[in-house]
Amino acid sequence: MKEKILIVEDQFVEADYLRLMLTQAGYIITGIARSVSQAEQLIKSEKPDFVLVDIFLKGKQTGIDLAKQLSADNIPFVYLSANSDEEVLNAAKTTEPYGFLVKPFREKDLLVALEIAHYRHKHNQESKWRSEKQLTKDLYTIEKEEGNWNTKVIETAKVLQKHLPFDCVDVKFKPLESRHYSGFAFMRAGFSEYQTIDLNSLSNMSGRPMEEIKDLLEHNSIDNTAKWYNGDDFKKLFPVHPMKALFAKVFGFSSNIVLPFITSDSYMFSLSFFRRLEEGYNAEHLDLLFRLQQPLIAVMNSISANEKRSALSIHHELTSIPHRKAPDPNPDFGTIIGKSPALLNVMDLIEQVAYSDTSVLLLGESGTGKEKIADAIHNLSPRKNKSFIKVNCAALPPTLIESELFGHEKGAFTGANDKRIGKFEKADHGTILLDEIGEMPLELQVKLLRVLQEKEIERIGGRDTLKINVRIIAATNKNLEKEVAEGRFRLDLYYRLNVFPVRLPPLRERKEDIPALAYHFMNYYNHKSGKKISGISDNVLKSMMAYHWPGNIRELEHLVERSILLARGSLIEEIQLPAIPKTSAAGIESSYIKTIHENERDYIISILKKCNGRIWGAGAAAEILNIPPSTLKSKMKKLGIKKEFIP
């Protein structure tokens, strides 16, 4: 049976046209609302399965206001809009719509958008249900397994981490009748590694004497309400929860969610999770914790009474127990280096999405590791033994990109001497990475959208359509919302790709990963160049930490490579971080010899400056350099030259 649809549209003609198209397609129209208040009434009385909602409506409230309500009620909705500026688009995005139709649209676009919305809603519900079922099962397994406090809590944290984001988990408990409690705090220190935070480490990290910390504990209240606290709400807890205040100060936490419960052996427990993000938690996270209450109680029940008693006997201390289990090795992420909270968040997300067929959109500055993360997604997915095809949309000339992607038949156009299999066909049953998707020409975006929606391609000059089964990963360093707002990227394609966005943090937001990355590249280039550099001096590491890395990890990699080639002793003791333009203008004289790459880089930048950053066309950089624009683009990528570098 077809779904019941509510149309929320204040333009009479458009609303009627929608009604006609949808009724013909077999949908049941439960009504047409002209304003948010009318829509709210119809939603209550008619209970539609879907809502089509125009953003700008009669009255003060917009479709975005209505969407917030629809999200809370779990009713899928698709936006209709003629044009939207960046601000509206950003606001619309936060409501997590199931689709977006840009007016004017064809009947087919409407029907396909509804089908996608239907699929995504069902898929979301199902995958949520499936992964929660697995999570519950995992928690009951932890309940049954042998283990002390440490192992039980760490195992619980590990299975929770991909469903509930956190940087630290704190478990506190006390017998119901007692005032004193014991507790354990575990900080994420790697993808599945946790570090115990004890009173000693707290005292060391905060620079406060042990006695003072014990005193704070004495005056701390135990959480007895299930709730989340973001930003200022979190700060308001500090007077009654001095330990939270201390945690926030030492570790930079800005949000917290708490689930208290009572176990069958009459202990009061509280599980408290912390994040550095200001808006770290929401109602959905709390609902999840409520739904997991029973298995979580079962795990805490399963910790022997003896253990609970002995933990309590160390009178209300945050006890440190040595780790019994070695941290799990984590081979699935390949050579992704780094343990910063920002990177761990990314890893949690990709672990969550890799197993499904969901499209992933990787966002991040150039050189932040988008391609590397795409590799990890493919390798963690059930498609890992099938092909993984990478396409750089920026490096392909517009005239060739269509045949590259979809292939062509022999004789399809002048020069098509042979039949050619396109990248999509090559990626069948596997994964395709559409890198630099923001550079894809508009004409081709329409074609890509159809492939995504209809899951079939047509070779140029071919008569048949070919069914394909490809998982899409798209990546870009552009602000796609801005591209949409400025008319360079289709809104409907943006929504189709933005099903599961993952933002890769720039290196300056994860400076703690710099030493490990630098050593990783040192080993790699040692091996490649046959050198035997054994380390990096503290001074060099310090200047690396102070630098802002506009070219991110790629820039760091090039720098380490160069330092290895130039190093005279067994240590990297000098590093030539690129000078900020003004400083170089002041003329730092040095005996510094540039590598071939650096000379090439500087030369290309100087040409680009001359042509105001233009790559294509008459008198532009590619023509002056006498190389095809696509070659110039890939050279720029390889050498870490971004348009922003060109003043």
Ligand SMILES: Nc1ncnc2c1ncn2[C@@H]1O[C@H](COP(=O)(O)OP(=O)(O)OP(=O)(O)O)[C@@H](O)[C@H]1O
């Ligand atoms: N976490 C990481 N650990 C180790 N190496 C990394 C990591 N992230 C990135 N790299 C390395 O840094 C370089 C740049 O990464 P990558 O090409 O994936 O970036 P990108 O975001 O796709 O860049 P662009 O937007 O310019 O295409 C590569 O050599 C990659 O192997």
